[in-house]
Amino acid sequence: MKRVVGTVLFGLGVLFVVLAVGLPLYVAPAVTKLPYDLKKSTSLVEAKNATFLQVKSGTPTIHTSKDLRSTTIVVPQPILTQELQKEFSDKAVVWDVYSSTARIDNGEKISESSTEIALDRVSGVPVNWNGAWVNDGTKTNTKFAGQIYKFPFHTERRDYAFWDGELGATAPPAKFEAVDSVGGVEVYRFKQTIPWFKTVTDETSRAVLLSNFAKTAKTGDIWYRNTRTLWVEPVTGQFLNVREQREQEFRDDAGGKTTLLNADFQYTKETVDKSVVTAKENKTKVQLISLYAPIGLGVLGLILIVVGPLMMRRPSGYNPEHRESGYPV
Structure with missing residues (x-):
């Protein structure tokens, strides 16, 4: 016996x-990929006492000391993803992302945009896909690059290229700063510092700004800078907190400066708490299988x-x- x-x-x-x-070797790679059946998700950032430009009925007005809320909704597109698998070779997923910023006091929208993008399932960077676009009033085909909505699975302590809506792929990298903690979860903190630079200003916007805020000037340009801080859970590459300190100015040739935006956006507590719970669950799944x-x-x-x-x-x-x-x- x-x-x-x-x-x-x-x-x-x-x-x-x-x-x-x-x-x-064989099972862990399957759980360290963005899933095809990912659910729709919503994240909120808020800025207290912000200064911003609002256009109503064609008239621009500068508001100060008002609170703003930006909402980002990620909607995975499983049907389109499946249709493109021959091109993607089972390596990418398609997301539609809807973003809007509104006043908290009355709900009036300040801006909105939508994006369709294909992301590599492991690294989180955009794949080379001709169908990617951004629509912020005009739909434009866009060649994305760098991290955007997440970092790679098993994020490293190094600098990463990070997309910026104004500079695109030429934006400075998100630099690794330190190991930190959010909600009791170990995270890597990255910071992307974008110094003042002159954006491409269309003639219609320039004319409106000159006629309302710089009547003695002949021309001017919109300048922009941003400091973006990202708290990333390294096993999953998921954001647990995000902060953006955005500024925009209209600088005219008469020496005048008009603040168009000065807002310090950061994840709401609700969004941080939800992100922490999701990251803990996903991290446990990955570590259970791989470690x-x-x-x-x-x-x-x-x-x-x-x-x-x-x-x-x-x-x-x-x-x-x-x-x-x-x-x-």
């Missing part, structure tokens, strides 16, 4: 060792491989002649 049990234990030990090797389960199975397998043969051995001192001669064993 011991031989049978020992054989079974030895076989289980070999199986567990094989599983310990196979889980991180904890392989270690546990490997140790148990080795123990069984050692114990199994020991149980298959007959007791020491056993002599079949004893039984044949009638002496007790």
Whole structure:
């Protein structure tokens, strides 16, 4: 009976060792990818006491000391993703992203835009897809680059290229700053610092700004700067907090400066708390498959491989002649 049990234990030990090797090699890569069945998600950032430009009925007005809320809704597109799998080779997902900024006091919208983008399922960077676009009043095909909506699975302590809506792919990188904590979860903190630069101002916007805020000037341009801080859970690459300190000025040739935006946006507590819960769940799934389960199975397998043969051995001192001669064993 011991031989049978020992054989079974030895076989289980070999199986567990094989599983310990196979889980991180074959199963873990499947859970460290953006899923095809990802649910729609919403994130909110708010800016207190902001200064901003609002256009109503064609008339621009500068408001100060008002609170703003920006809403970003990510809607995965599984049907379009499936249709493009031949082109993506099972490596990308398509998302539609809807963004809007509104006043908190009366709900009036200040700006809105929509985006369609294809992201690499592991790195989170945009894939080379001609169907990507941005619509902020005019739909424009866009070649995205760098991190945008998340960081890679197993984010490293290094600098990453990060997309900016104004500079695009030429924006400075998001630089790794420090290991931090959000909601009890270890995160990596990155900061992208965009110094003042002159944006491309269309003639219609320039004319409106000159006629309302710089009547003695002949021309002018919109300048922009931003400091973006990102708190990233490194196993999943998920944002747990985001802060953007955005500023825009209209600078005219008469020396005048008009603040068009000065707002310090940051994730709401609700969004931070929800992100922490989701990150903890996803991190546990990834680590269970890629780390904890392989270690546990490997140790148990080795123990069984050692114990199994020991149980298959007959007791020491056993002599079949004893039984044949009638002496007790």
